Amino acid sequence: MGNYTLKCLQCGCEYQGDYRLKCDHDDSLLRANYHAKQLALKKTQGMGKFYDWLPIHEQLDTNAAPITYKSEELAREFGLTNLYIGFSGYWPERGALIKTCSFKELEAHPTMQRLKESGGKAVVVASVGNTARSFAHVSAMTGIDVYIVVPRCGLSRMWLPEEPTDSIHLIRMAEGNDYTDAINLADRIAQLPGIMPEGGARNVARREGMGTVMLDAAVTIKRIPDHYFQAVGSGTGAIAAWEAAIRLRDDGRFGNRLPKLQLAQNLPFVPMLSAWNAGRRDIVPKIDMLNPKKHIDEMYADVLSNRAPPYSVSGGLFDALTDTKGLMYGITNDEAKEAKTLFETLEGIDILSPSAVAVASLIKSVDVGNVAKDDVILLNIAGGGTERLKEDYSLTKIHPIANAKNPDVPLEELIQPDKYFGAGAGLLEFDDDECER
Numbered sequence: 435m436g437n438y439t440l441k442c443l444q445c446g447c448e449y450q451g452d453y454r455l456k457c458d459h460d461d462s463l464l465r466a467n468y469h470a471k472q473l474a475l476k477k478t479q480g481m482g483k484f485y486d487w488l489p490i491h492e493q494l495d496t497n498a499a500p501i502t503y504k505s506e507e508l509a510r511e512f513g514l515t516n517l518y519i520g521f522s523g524y525w526p527e528r529g530a531l532i533k534t535c536s537f538k539e540l541e542a543h544p545t546m547q548r549l550k551e552s553g554g555k556a557v558v559v560a561s562v563g564n565t566a567r568s569f570a571h572v573s574a575m576t577g578i579d580v581y582i583v584v585p586r587c588g589l590s591r592m593w594l595p596e597e598p599t600d601s602i603h604l605i606r607m608a609e610g611n612d613y614t615d616a617i618n619l620a621d622r623i624a625q626l627p628g629i630m631p632e633g634g635a636r637n638v639a640r641r642e643g644m645g646t647v648m649l650d651a652a653v654t655i656k657r658i659p660d661h662y663f664q665a666v667g668s669g670t671g672a673i674a675a676w677e678a679a680i681r682l683r684d685d686g687r688f689g690n691r692l693p694k695l696q697l698a699q700n701l702p703f704v705p706m707l708s709a710w711n712a713g714r715r716d717i718v719p720k721i722d723m724l725n726p727k728k729h730i731d732e733m734y735a736d737v738l739s740n741r742a743p744p745y746s747v748s749g750g751l752f753d754a755l756t757d758t759k760g761l762m763y764g765i766t767n768d769e770a771k772e773a774k775t776l777f778e779t780l781e782g783i784d785i786l787s788p789s790a791v792a793v794a795s796l797i798k799s800v801d802v803g804n805v806a807k808d809d810v811i812l813l814n815i816a817g818g819g820t821e822r823l824k825e826d827y828s829l830t831k832i833h834p835i836a837n838a839k840n841p842d843v844p845l846e847e848l849i850q851p852d853k854y855f856g857a858g859a860g861l862l863e864f865d866d867d868e869c870e871r
């Protein structure tokens with residue numbers, strides 16, 4: 435059964451496709467090998483058109499998909515003749531209908547579907563924002579239960595374009611806990627029967643979902659781009675773009691060269707940039723992550739703060755950068771803010787802060803001559819259109835069902851909150867926005 439197998443990139447072991455996240459023998463990422471070597475698009479509006487290269491059996495029921503268009507204004511500003519924008523967000527004028535406004539939703543649809551097909555009852559996610567919102571939205575659409583653990587400051591991003599459903603269980607960490615504490619609590623919840631971890635970069639459904647940005651670009655441009663620009667936090671999206679490009683190369687109709695990954699982190703928290711520039715596969719915390727709490731606090735695009743990115747692991751970001759002769763940039767808050775204004779003015783759509791970091795890295799790359807004028811460039815605007823969305827929808831807040839004092843709190847208190855807290859009432863008194871930067 436199945437349209438794919440999973441292959442370990444280290445020992446070569448193959449597994450039948452199920453919700454497996456790890457090899458039995460080592461720590462490497464697994465990669466999906468699809469029976470279909472050539473991509474035949476399905477006739478549907480949403481990301482399900484890439485069904486051949488998604489690790490699912492039943493077709494997806496969503497109109498969410500990335501779009502690709504050729505830039506005129508921004509391209510002219512930089513003197514580029516083949517600048518393409520990959521946009522994941524809400525921009526109906528261009529056919530972009532991702533109502534949670536980031537490419538995280540492209541991960542959530544196939545992940546929830548794969549979970550359901552593997553017999554899972556619920557998925558658990560730890561997130562500071564965009565991922566949590568995406569999984570909550572897909573839960574509202576499909577009725578599949580999701581447990582979401584957010585640190586205190588993640589709550590302001592927990593809105594939906596529809597009424598929240600009972601299938602969404604939002605757990606908020608109390609003050610003094612950070613993203614790592616949220617991850618630790620989520621790991622404990624994932625031990626409960628029927629609940630599966632979303633798996634992060636280890637989950638091929640997440641990578642393949644994000645990889646559709648590259649697929650959409652290649653079928654639109656009719657070739658693999660020469661360069662791929664993205665702001666990275668975990669690097670999963672860039673790994674996904676690399677894997678999608680490998681598949682396109684093997685397809686044979688899109689050229690035989692992989693795109694050069696040109697990736698950006700937001701200063702001062704730049705562990706992957708620091709390790710990559712030192713030529714190291716390993717991230718050494720004492721060198722690459724000095725003062726993480728302080729540095730993360732100072733970031734404009736805090737969505738990009740990941741302390742344990744899949745960088746060193748086989749098949750991870752170090753391998754992706756090496757294979758594509760990639761480059762990394764460090765972007766200051768001011769550079770990102772300036773780039774945001776420039777992009778929004780020229781292209782006419784609002785973008786999220788990480789995407790501003792991506793635009794700033796393109797500016798840098800052009801300045802130092804890392805792209806040539808006529809090169810085919812894909813700029814991944816991985817999030818945008820939230821202001822545009824507000825013109826068409828009224829957004830609702832998701833309320834927490836429980837407040838976790840710390841990552842070791844007894845799980846019964848969280849998972850059956852009605853028993854302990856009376857349907858989560860009493861918990862709504864927390865102030866939501868006090869930690870917005």
Ligand SMILES: *Cc1c(COP(=O)(O)O)cnc(C)c1O
Pocket residue numbers: 536537538564665666667668669670671672737738786788789816817818
């Ligand atoms: C998550 C996110 C990123 C970073 O993606 P990674 O896969 O974590 O590197 C960039 N832009 C936006 C809008 C995001 O939501």
Ligand SMILES: [Zn+2]
Pocket residue numbers: 442443444445446447457458459460461462
């Ligand atoms: Zn292995």
